[in-house]
Structures are given as C-alpha cells and as structure tokens.
Amino acid sequence: xxxxxxxxxxxxxxxxxxxxxxxxxxxxxxxxxxxxxxxxxxxxxxxxxxxxxxxxxxxxxxxxxxxxxxxxxxxxxxxxxxxxxxxxxxxxxxxxxxxxxxxxxxxxxxxxxxxxxxxxxxxxxxxxxxxxxxxxxxxxxxxxxxxxxxxxxxxxxxxxxxxxxxxxxxxxx
Amino acid sequence: xxxxxxxxxxxxxxxxxxxxxxxxxxxxxxxxxxxxxxxxxxxxxxxxxxxxxxxxxxxxxxxxxxxxxxxxxxxxxxxxxxxxxxxxxxxxxxxxxxxxxxxxxxxxxxxxxxxxxxxxxxxxxxxxxxxxxxxxxxxxxxxxxxxxxxxxxxxxxxxxxxxxxxxxxxxxxxxxxxxxxxxxxxxxxx
Numbered sequence: 001x002x003x004x005x006x007x008x009x010x011x012x013x014x015x016x017x018x019x020x021x022x023x024x025x026x027x028x029x030x031x032x033x034x035x036x037x038x039x040x041x042x043x044x045x046x047x048x049x050x051x052x053x054x055x056x057x058x059x060x061x062x063x064x065x066x067x068x069x070x071x072x073x074x075x076x077x078x079x080x081x082x083x084x085x086x087x088x089x090x091x092x093x094x095x096x097x098x099x100x101x102x103x104x105x106x107x108x109x110x111x112x113x114x115x116x117x118x119x120x121x122x123x124x125x126x127x128x129x130x131x132x133x134x135x136x137x138x139x140x141x142x143x144x145x146x147x148x149x150x151x152x153x154x155x156x157x158x159x160x161x162x163x164x165x166x167x168x169x170x171x172x173x
Numbered sequence: 174x175x176x177x178x179x180x181x182x183x184x185x186x187x188x189x190x191x192x193x194x195x196x197x198x199x200x201x202x203x204x205x206x207x208x209x210x211x212x213x214x215x216x217x218x219x220x221x222x223x224x225x226x227x228x229x230x231x232x233x234x235x236x237x238x239x240x241x242x243x244x245x246x247x248x249x250x251x252x253x254x255x256x257x258x259x260x261x262x263x264x265x266x267x268x269x270x271x272x273x274x275x276x277x278x279x280x281x282x283x284x285x286x287x288x289x290x291x292x293x294x295x296x297x298x299x300x301x302x303x304x305x306x307x308x309x310x311x312x313x314x315x316x317x318x319x320x321x322x323x324x325x326x327x328x329x330x331x332x333x334x335x336x337x338x339x340x341x342x343x344x345x346x347x348x349x350x351x352x353x354x355x356x357x358x359x360x361x362x363x
Contacts, residue, residue, distance in 0.1 A: 008316055010284045010352050099313040100322075147281045148354055153307045153326040 001037040004053040008096050009145065013051050017143045018058045020078045024119035028059070032075050032117040035061045040070060045095050047133045049140030052096050060137035064129050074124065076114035079138055082123075085109035090132050091158075094146050102146035103156040106132045180235050181210075181228045181258040188251020190221040197245060202227055205238035221251070226258070275304070275328035276335070277358040280342060284351035286312055286321040294325065297345055301338055304328040326358065 007013060021028060031050065039048040039061055047062035058078045065072040084107035093101050110131045112124050126134060139145070150156035188194060195214065202209060202225070211226040229235045242253050282294060291310055298305060307326040312319050329338065339355050346353030 008320075010315070010320060012352075015352060099311070147283075147324065148356065150279070151358065153279060153309055153324050157309060157324060159309075159311055 002034045003041045004034050004038045006038070006043065006048075006052055006095050007054055008098065011096075013054055013056055014096055014140070014145065015143045016051065016056050018051060018056045018141045020058050021115070024077070024115070024117065028057075028077070029117045031055060031057075032059065032061060035059070036063075036073065036075075039063065040066060043095055045093075046129070047137045048095070049137045051140050051143075058141045060141065062130070062133045062137060064133060072130075074130075075117050076112070076122075076134070076137070077117060077119075079112050079114035079134065079141070081107075081110050081112050081134070081138065083111040084131075089156075092132070092136060092146055093160075094136070096140075097146055099160055100146065101158040101160060102150050103158070104136075104146060104149040105151070106135045108132075110134060179228045179230055180232065181226065182235075183256050183258055184223075184225045184227055185254045185256075186223045186251045187217075187220050190216050190219055194221050194251060195223065197250060198223060198225070201238055201241035201245065204241060205229060205234045207234065207238055275330050277306075277360075278327050278329050279356055279358050280323075280325040280327065281354045282323040282325075282346065282351050283320060284346075284349070285315065285317065286319040287349070290321055290349065290351065291323055293345060293349060294323065294342070297341055298325070298327060301333050301341075302330055303333065303338075304330075 035048050035050065035053060038053060039045060040063075044067075046064050046066045047060060049060040050057045059076070060079070061073065061075050063070055063073045086107065087105040088108050089103050089105050091101055092104050108131055109125075109127045112126060112134050113121060114124070115121055124130075124134075136146075139149070147157065186194075186198060199209070207227045207229045209225055209227055212224065214221070214223040216222075229238065239255070242255070245251065246253055280294065280298075282290065284290075291308075295305065305325055305327045309322075309324045311322050313322060314320070329335065342355055343353050345351075
C-alpha cells in the first residue's frame, strides 16, 4: 500500500476527461488500494478521484465515515448516475483546491451504477453527503472543478481565510 | 432622484484587519444620522477594505460624521477617503425589468503566477466593451510555485459575438499557459 501524491490545480490532468476503465486487472486493484490508503491518510477528505493522484481513469473511492469508523467504503469504477432528485446548495472543499470553498448545487438523492474493482456491477441508492460526494468525484472524472459549478462569484466562491488576529489588536469595544 | 438637500458620499476605507472595524465605521455613520445606501466589504491580504455609499440629510450631520472619522484616523484604525457624489453620479437602483441588456458571464483563469495576467484579460474584455462587475484575484501556494487565481464576473453586451469572445480569451490563456474557463451565468426567468 502506498500513499499517493495528491495533485493540485493547475495540474493539467485535473482538466482532462477520463476514459472508461476497460480492464479490471491487478493494476486497477492496486490503484484502488493505494487510493483508499491515501484518502484515509489524513487528507481530511471523504472522497478521492483517480485524476487527483495522476491517473486519468474513471475510478474514485469514498467513505463518508473516513474520519471515524471507516466502515462505509465505496469503490466506483465507470460510475453513471441513473436518477437524481432536486438540487440543494452545499458548501464543498476539494483536496486539489485547498485554498477555496464553493457553494455548489447538488442532487440530494441519486441512483448510481458503478463497477467495483473486480468488474462486478453495483447499484447504489445514495442521499445527502454520499450523493454529493459521488457528484463531486464524477465531476473530477469529467475534468470539471468546483469553480465550474458556482453560480455567483460574490456568494459561491469563497477563499478559506484565517480570521485570527494579533491579541494586541483586539479592541476593548 | 434624491432630494437636492441630501448629501451623497462614497466612502472608502482600508486598514489592518481586526475585530470591530465595521462596527466602528457604522457607529460613526449612524451617530451622524447617515444612511448606508450600498456597501461592499472584504478582507484582502490581511487588510480589511470597506466601500460605502452613504447619504446625510444636512451639512451639520456631515460635519459630525467627519469629526468622528478624524478621531478614527487619529487612532490609526484605518485610512478613510471621502468623496462627494455629483447628482449624475448617483447609482441607478436595480431595474425591475426582466429584459436583460447584457449577458452575464463568469471568466475563471488560473495558472502559475506571472506579471500582467489581470491586465491581459481586462484589456481583452475592454476591447469587446465588456463591463466587469466583480473580480476576485488571489495568489495561492501551488506545488511548483505561486498560483494566481482570477475570477471575473462581467456583463457582456448583447451585440458581442460570444464565440469570438470565447475564442479570444482561450487563445490568450493558451499564449500565457493559463487554464481559462468561460461560462454563462444568465439567470433563467420563469
């Protein structure tokens, strides 16, 4: 198992739409193992897409319990969203865009079909955080980044800012 | 149109960011019976910047406000610039019509920092008579150097050939080795 390097914007691979996986071989399974290890390795993320580790293939891993029990791992190869519900705006961050947050409209319930790492087709009915995570990761597989999803620069594109101030600067009022 | 007795100002401030700046400014305006018509405020590289459009209903109130501002500047909280607005500079209130005179677009540009990125793109937009309405530009740490992120929200006149505009901006991005994305932000009126 290897912890992989996470690529950040503006690495060009993040903008390339990924081709489908055609062969479910040992190399794919090793990639998945390494991506899971990387996601759990203190990234602070609940999902990781292959282009973020430099592999332009339609694969992502996710675990919405990545910070706690790590018991909700899903591996999706060649994922396709079959049905989706109405949208709700969610605030998202991205490992490849660590300095920004974005408000993005995402479906709250989806049905997604995807292969596992061994080529077995799975169907998932997902909602809330899991549904949002799948949509974010599929965007990565399509070369789409958070900034491409915002609807207003003023309200939806947010720089992570430290508001810490020097205690000497605090005013008495 | 505002009554002629009203005094309208644009007030710009900048100072080192710390808690209480907004409150202090609004206190000065409120105590002088000023009314905030419009404002924008943001943190910028450790500085906090505020721009207000404010009106006062008498010279006495304006004088009271200026005294309060002098006190704030003396304390070194922030620098304040005050300019009177001529009647023909009064900002238009948002139109209530749903018929748009332009298309709204978002241009996002990113890549390794170099001088002249904002100039290059603003110049390209000006050539199309495109009105920039909002800009966010930041330098962030990238893997191989400093990354410059530029996002421009803009009103594109209806007579602009959008395909030509897109081609020009993408060619500029290619020339400067920058990731360039342009997309429509037009609202759907239902």
